[in-house]
Amino acid sequence: MNEQETRQVWVRGIRIEAEQIRSFELCPLAGEQLPAATAGAHIDVHLPNGLVRQYSLLHPGESKAYMIGVNRDTASRGGSSYLHEAAKPGDVLTISLPRNNFPLNEEAAHSVLIAGGIGITPIFSMVQRLNQLGRAWTLYYCTRTEERAAFLDALKALAATTQTAHLHTVFDQVPGNQMLNLAELVQGSEAEHAGAAHFYCCGPGMLLQGFEQATAAIPAERVHVEYFSAPAIASDAATETFSVTLARSGRTFQIPAELSILEVLLSNGVSVLSSCREGVCGSCETAVLAGEPEHRDAVLSAAERAGNRTMMLCVSRCKGTSLTLDL
Structure with a gap:
């Protein structure tokens, strides 16, 4: 990444948001400004151990500081483990300018959002933006337990501010809770909103695969996904070299x-x-x-x-x- 595409920031604060999840407040150095990012955008974080990792920005339109949420992945290859174990307030990091491969359609009559685990990070920014615009939304937030649900209090507060916002939580390791039925959810939302809703999903691979199957009949321009890693794709190339x-x-x-x-x-x-x-x-x-x-x-x-x-x-x-x- 060339020099014009990066900024240096310092870690102003680190906060525990849920079990295994911390947020990091990244502030520009003195005299500098950060470009405001749109809902769903992410940045690259260049870590001192040589790794580069992508993290969604939690608050759209913010330029005084960026906030990212990081899950301590048990299979970490050195990214989330470094941030959880070694990063401290005052550290200086290099970041990219924001990019958005998961943009929010701000004109949609209704937005249906599905988040699994740390996939809530871009979805959280979308919900904030939808509230700012006065747009209707429904969020299905899936985690193993309530203790692993980051930003839950803030989401509840956002949902409580308007009658057109709805928050549903699914804790799949809590006795008595049922797994989210994506096919029923999508079919019901299509019927309720007369085929005008936009659908968003971010989370682990199995959730995204189920989401794509459930939304296969919906026009592609109304279906939006963001993967943490590219799904395996069988090669149909005529030649490998x-x-x-x-x-x-x-x-x-x-x-x-x-x-x-x-x-x-x-x-x-x-x-x-x-x-x-x-x-x-x-x-x-x-x-x-x-x-x-x-x-x-x-x-x-x-x-x-x-x-x-x-x-x-x-x-x-x-x-x-x-x-x-x-x-």
Whole structure:
């Protein structure tokens, strides 16, 4: 990530929000300002241990400080564990400017939002924005127990301010609680709101897969998801090895089966913006001038994939023998 795309911030405060979840308040250095972010946006956080992780911003429109929520993942590869165990007030971190791959449709007649676990972070910002706009919303918040439900008091307060806001909690490890029936939920919402509702979901992979199945018959422009990691996609590429030509320099590279386009370009000194390397952050999105990509990311919509105008270099490949990129 180049210098113009980053800011330095300092950790002003750390707060326990729920079991295994902490929030971090990130303030700009003296004399600097942060750009206001839209609901659903995230930032990259560059950690001192060399890792880069993506975290959703909790409060839309805020420029004095950014707030992120971080779940202490038991399978952490060093991101959430560092923030929970080593980060302290006063630390200086480098962050990216906000990006939004999970934007809120602010004109929707009704928004139905489903959050699983730490997937509440972008959804929380959406609910705040919808309240600011006076828009109707219904939130289904799923966690194992109430103790693991971050920002629950704030969500209850938001829901209590208007008759067009509704909050439903599902604690699936509490005796007597039933799992969320996504098919019934979606069908009921479609009927109740006369096919005008927009649906949003963020959470673990199984929840997102169930959500996509339940919303398969709904027009794609009304269905919005955000993955923590790109779902596994079976390859239908005609060839595993292909060539990539960079239109601006005229250089051509062979991409072997075991390496990504991004890895090959970086190893050959080509400067490419990148972050997650898992197809979820959108930072390495690059225009395609010729050839047909095999999309493996979790960022582009179905229509964007069909258009084949851009691709994510960190995970996507080629359906033919060659690609030409705007690099």
